[in-house]
Amino acid sequence: MEMLKVTNVGKSFTLHTQGSAEIPVFKDINFNLSGGDCIALTGASGAGKSTFMRMVYANYVCQEGAISVFHEGKWLNITEASPHEILEMRRSTMGYVSQFLRVIPRVSTLDIVSDPLVQIGASEEAAADKAKELLARLNIPENLWSLSPLTFSGGEQQRVNIARGFITDYPVMLLDEPTASLDAGNRQTVLDLIEEAKMRGSAILGIFHDQAARDAVCTGSFDVTQYRIGS
16 A cells, blocks of 8 residues: 655755755655555765655655655645644654654653654553663663663664654654664664564665665665756
């Protein structure tokens, strides 16, 4: 079943500090993503992979076309959706694992990982149990769970971010370099989590500079370069 549809999408940036000059980026992007698939965004560095992912997550506005997500039994065009609709879609339908952990200081790691599940109605106890399971799988020592992850190493913060992203069974998942800088054991755990998400029917769009990881979990690829203006 299709979960994401990108239709005739165009994107440009306005440089407000330079006389509102318009810098065109993409034109006429068409792309579909179905449940059970993991599609890798490809293209050279600077081709716009992260820009496209932020468009899908509604962090960036599209000037043309439509991006539609199957949300709560119907299609939601996020290019026209209200901020409230976007937040609801992110809460229950679309998860995003970025490369960087952004959290409130002094909130414990366990609470940070648990929160997305609590937000969709799980009990605090059930959410904490699942958070503990994921943190253990990702080799975050138990004596760190009560601490803020802002005190952790970069690799530990990345694994906390992954645990937070995978605690909810999102129908659509966006992954930005989920295996970057991980050791072999934790890298395999992340690949296992991706495979489990595919098996339960999640539709996954990812950026994987790790070719071996891409080959292991991806069912296809989408080269953004072909839609890049001036490429």
